[in-house]
Amino acid sequence: MSINKVAREAGVSIATVSRVINNTGAVRPSTRERVEAAIATLGYSANRLARNLRTAESRLILVLVPDYSNPFYAGIVRGIDAEAGRRGYHMLLCDTGADPDAQRTYLELLTNRMADGAICLDPDSIQALTGEQTRHLPWVACCEFDAASGVPWVGIDNARAATDAVRFLIERGRRHIAMIGGDERFMYARERRRGYLTALEEAGLTPPPGSPLDTFEPDFDDGYRLTTRLLSASPRCDALFAASDPLAVGAMQAVHDAGLKVPDDIAIIGFDNIPLAAMVRPRLTTVAQPMQRLGENAARLLLEQLNDPELPPAGTLLEHELIVRESA
Amino acid sequence: MSINKVAREAGVSIATVSRVINNTGAVRPSTRERVEAAIATLGYSANRLARNLRTAESRLILVLVPDYSNPFYAGIVRGIDAEAGRRGYHMLLCDTGADPDAQRTYLELLTNRMADGAICLDPDSIQALTGEQTRHLPWVACCEFDAASGVPWVGIDNARAATDAVRFLIERGRRHIAMIGGDERFMYARERRRGYLTALEEAGLTPPPGSPLDTFEPDFDDGYRLTTRLLSASPRCDALFAASDPLAVGAMQAVHDAGLKVPDDIAIIGFDNIPLAAMVRPRLTTVAQPMQRLGENAARLLLEQLNDPELPPAGTLLEHELIVRESA
DNA sequence: CGCTTTATTGTAAACGTTTACATTTAACGC
DNA sequence: GCGTTAAATGTAAACGTTTACAATAAAGCG
Incomplete structure (x- = not known):
């Protein structure tokens, strides 16, 4: 009953106190001052639970x-x-x-x-x-x-974004473009995979064997693991589109450990543009989301x-x- | 007044409804069922704001x-x-x-x-x-x-952790150990700097010129920038202790761009063990916090x-x- | 079967606000 | 000054719960 105390201290009704708190309704400057003084001396702060209950919003x-x-x-x-x-x-x-x-x-x-x-x-x-x-x-x-x-x-538009990325790879002359990260549970992953396939199709290309490859977690370790597998399944692969940046960084590492060079042997594009993308070498080309x-x-x-x-x-x-x- | 509706639906008082919700107090199995049925048909869910107000906790x-x-x-x-x-x-x-x-x-x-x-x-x-x-x-x-x-x-214990890290560098034969990341606003940074100095002192070493170096943001860019500056001020520097992992990764990059090798020319230790630390090459040695x-x-x-x-x-x-x- | 105890249920106050409405006070025009 | 209007303030209900206490019903006991 804290607003009560303030009211008593200031010698007004609780309604008036409420009015100065929310400055709603008219209150004479002199009483406003008195109330504010009371609030200050008592260190009063309106109970939000009560207010929320009354106004029916949190x-x-x-x-x-x-x-x-x-x-x-x-x-x-x-x-x-x-x-x-x-x-x-x-x-x-x-x-x-x-x-x-x-x-x-x-x-x-x-x-x-x-x-x-x-x-x-x-x-x-x-x-x-x-x-x-x-x-x-x-x-x-x-x-x-x-x-x-x-x-x-x-x-x-995840599909279009993926298509844009893969088109870019095609324009740069890549022809064996793999993709990793197609977790079926996530719409973004399904769409990116769809966009990837669209871009290949319109260029008359087909995915290299083993691609696209699903992930369970779109993280570094999965990127490394899947890419390693992919490289042995598709030795001619010359580009890789990953559905997330950590995945792409894992892939970069796998490529490196396989004795190949990024981007010369295999170009890599990630997705999201998280800070990590700018911290690795070579710096990661990626699709940024705002x-x-x-x-x-x-x-x-x-x-x-x-x-x-x-x-x-x-x-x-x-x-x-x-x-x-x-x-x- | 929603608990009211439930009470009416079940033909009991609101107190009884409250009792079955919180199963406190005694209520006959048959009425409990009736109340539960009413709750189910009405799709009732207790208003937490009201409850919180009454019980004075959120x-x-x-x-x-x-x-x-x-x-x-x-x-x-x-x-x-x-x-x-x-x-x-x-x-x-x-x-x-x-x-x-x-x-x-x-x-x-x-x-x-x-x-x-x-x-x-x-x-x-x-x-x-x-x-x-x-x-x-x-x-x-x-x-x-x-x-x-x-x-x-x-x-x-940030100081002790820093001391441990620097001691490790000393044990491995490093003698010109710099530190970056001493932002005075943060206790952790002050303590790590203190620990760094302690370790040097007990080994009879002194910080290389320009070290320790303060940061404003403990991030990759600052790490890169400060390390570049440090390397030109202290060409003989052979190890670096960074107060955070992004800082350390930035430092690694600066070292690399200066034509030096990690860890051969300069050993680097970071702090925190965030996921990034395991994603860069060479993988980052770092002090893990739980x-x-x-x-x-x-x-x-x-x-x-x-x-x-x-x-x-x-x-x-x-x-x-x-x-x-x-x-x- | 009546009395005492216990289990079950109901009543009403309280939590601390906001706000519609009533009331009082001040201001204004003549 | 007096009536009218506007401004300032107060009263009390409401928000949806929990819970002390009262009241009722059931049970146990001799």
Whole structure:
């Protein structure tokens, strides 16, 4: 009953105190001063739980990421936080580990009214699982989405991005272009694989034997392992498109350990443009995603939807960019 | 008034509904069933804001990081989340950018009662700034701490860790050992520098000219830049201790570009053992911090303190480990 | 079967706000 | 000054829970 104390201290009613806190309604300057003085001497700070209960909003948004030690997600999360912060929202960050049960548990925070809305970076396959229960909840899908699902989304055109990357390799004269990283659970991986095949097809090329190759985790170790396997299956391979940067860096290492040179013998292109890409030698050519802006747009979309629940669900496609460095 | 609807549907009072939700108190199996059925048909989920208001706890913990695109913090955050999750807490993650104002703003979430406690990874110099206002608030300092401040903390012995690393270099016959990364704002950096100097001193060595060298950001670019400068100032330098892994990787690159070889001409040791360290060639020798366990311990400490506010503030020192790879 | 104990349920207050509405006070025009 | 209007303040209900306490029903005992 803390606002009560302030009211007593200032000799006014709690309504007046509330009015000066939120400066809503009219209050005479002299009483405003008195109230502010009381707040200062008592060190009062309005209880947000009570306020939230009364106003039926938490000003918290739930962010679901499959793995936040992945720098790519870190960039997006930063964008979300920046935009949300500007509008007075905070972020409840949850690592689902791409586990549907975890996701369901965390989504309770939404039905619980502990959060006002959610941004989900989980694989679309997972999103689909919880789809029915969450149809009417305010959330947006980021990076992984199904445009047909009726859920607002933001992302890039993964297929086109992959096609662009592979075309670049073709233009530079490469003819035996392999791909690694096709994890079926992730939409981005399926799309990139599709774009890769499109580019080959339009140039009248076929994937070298063993390509495209699926990964389980799109990380350095898998990149190394798969590339080693690939090189022995396709010795003529002269270029490699990887679905993520760590994968590409692992591949670079495998190529090197096989006694070949990047980019002379094998050109390599990665995906995402995380900081790592600029830290290795040769520097990694890669498809950049606008991570910060992806996050910002997701947050903006969500908050607009919260303001006006009748808003039709929108999709936002952001542009990718091929960053040409040394590896291709 | 949603619990009301459930009560009406089940033909009981709201108290009984509350009892079956929290299964506290006695309720006859038959009525429990009836209530559960009502909950199911109505799709009811208890409003956490209301519950939190009533029980005066939010089951949220505030995590303040200076920069969460830094993989080192990601590891710690993951540990915090794991431990907190096990105990039914969630995480309000805030990126302060090491800005005191931002930190102050975020800490309002604590005084607001929107969060029950906080874990702070910000530089100790920042922590000190807000110290007076937060003395009585429940929080623990992680990695950056001042043992004398009376705030519970968890971290490693940075000075000893640095000494160990430099001793290792000395044992391997290096005599002109430089250090980069001494950012005065961070306790970890000051301590590592101190440890570096200790190791040199006990071996009767002196730092090569220009060493130790301060950084502003402990990242790849600074590592490259400073090392380049260092190499021209101290051509006889044969080893380098860097206060972070990205710094060390930048240094490796600078050494390479100067036409020298790692580790033959210059041995390099980094700090933290983030994934990057195993992805570069030569693989980086580095001092590992138990990131996950640091986070877990911080969370545990905080939650224990929340359970029993009278608990004397404790400090927890975890062990570091020198991971010997190829760069030294 | 009546009395005492215990298990089950209900009533109502409390948590700390915001806000519609009522009331009081000040301001204004004449 | 007086009536009218506007500004400032207060009252009380509401948000959706939990929980102390009261009340009722069931059970046990002689």
